[in-house]
Amino acid sequence: MTRSIVFPRAILAAETETAARRLLGALLVRGTGPEARVGRIVEVEAYVGEDDLASHARFGRTRRNAVMFGPPGVAYVYLVYGMHHCLNVITEPAGRPAALLVRAVEPVAGVDSMRAARIDRAVRRAGRRGEAAIERTRSALAGMPAEHLAGGPGLVCDAFSIDESDSGLDLCDAASPLRLEIAVGDATLPVEMGPRIGIDYAPEPWRSRPWRFFVPGSPSVSTGPRRGPGGSAP
DNA sequence: GCAAAGATTTGCT
DNA sequence: GCAAATCTTTGCC
Numbered sequence: 001m002t003r004s005i006v007f008p009r010a011i012l013a014a015e016t017e018t019a020a021r022r023l024l025g026a027l028l029v030r031g032t033g034p035e036a037r038v039g040r041i042v043e044v045e046a047y048v049g050e051d052d053l054a055s056h057a058r059f060g061r062t063r064r065n066a067v068m069f070g071p072p073g074v075a076y077v078y079l080v081y082g083m084h085h086c087l088n089v090i091t092e093p094a095g096r097p098a099a100l101l102v103r104a105v106e107p108v109a110g111v112d113s114m115r116a117a118r119i120d121r122a123v124r125r126a127g128r129r130g131e132a133a134i135e136r137t138r139s140a141l142a143g144m145p146a147e148h149l150a151g152g153p154g155l156v157c158d159a160f161s162i163d164e165s166d167s168g169l170d171l172c173d174a175a176s177p178l179r180l181e182i183a184v185g186d187a188t189l190p191v192e193m194g195p196r197i198g199i200d201y202a203p204e205p206w207r208s209r210p211w212r213f214f215v216p217g218s219p220s221v222s223t224g225p226r227r228g229p230g231g232s233a234p
Numbered sequence: 235g236c237a238a239a240g241a242t243t244t245g246c247t
Numbered sequence: 248g249c250a251a252a253t254c255t256t257t258g259c260c
Contacts, residue, residue, distance in 0.1 A: 040241060046240070047241075054241075055241085056256095059256090063253080063256090064257095078241085079253095079254070079255065079256095080240060080242060080254095081239095081243085081252080081253070082240085082252075082253030082255070083242075083243080083254080084242045084255035086241060088241085103259065122244095125243095125244090125252080125253095126244095128252090129245095133245095136237050137244095152242070152243075153242070154243065155242090155243080156241090166256095197241075197242095198240085198241055199241060201239080201240075224242085225243070232238070
């Protein structure tokens with residue numbers, strides 16, 4: 001039985017780059033009891049301030065990104081490319097728009113539920129291409145290693161059944177259906193940095209800022225569009 | 235009001 | 248290696 005210790009909001013209230021290092025290794029949790037889905041965060045990306053021309057906050061405060069301007073510890077979920085969801089954790093004090101995009105998670109518990117959730121959404125998408133496509137999708141996910149089930153920002157949301165309705169949830173509230181917890185007994189984690197992925201639209205110097213943080217060696221770490229050679233296994 | 239693009243993933247050439 | 252899928256938000260007329 002794992003003791004649940006809610007993730008301290010104070011850590012997220014700090015500078016986003018500092019918060020990123022502390023968020024790595026933390027647990028993302030959906031639900032309670034034996035049914036709970038739990039994953040260890042191994043990859044995040046920082047989006048900091050209105051100056052950051054890769055961030056949604058670059059347009060100023062809008063209806064979609066309003067939560068980014070709110071207090072730290074809150075979830076910001078949005079839809080990208082019309083089909084995938086992305087989960088962010090708000091950082092820094094209210095008034096300053098900043099967040100950490102959760103790019104990859106290493107499953108710890110509730111793996112069967114995660115797999116079922118992945119299949120549920122994947123099958124829904126494959127449905128339009130016919131029965132054969134559905135069967136291929138189902139079979140591919142049934143045989144997928146657990147560590148790859150949430151190895152990407154859209155996949156994290158699929159595995160944890162996250163969508164826009166979760167946006168605004170307080171992830172630092174022990175009573176929240178979706179929340180963050182401290183991993184007990186986790187020693188200091190090695191952390192590597194690199195440029196953010198999928199933001200080629202942003203001009204320099206934002207495009208090259210090393211604001212992607214990940215745990216080297218984790219089999220769950222993504223490398224962006226299409227798993228590249230030499231990416232997942234450093 | 236309409237056109238364009240996106241913090242992605244998957245499948246096919 | 249490239250393009251499709253798919254729909255909300257943003258930007259410009």
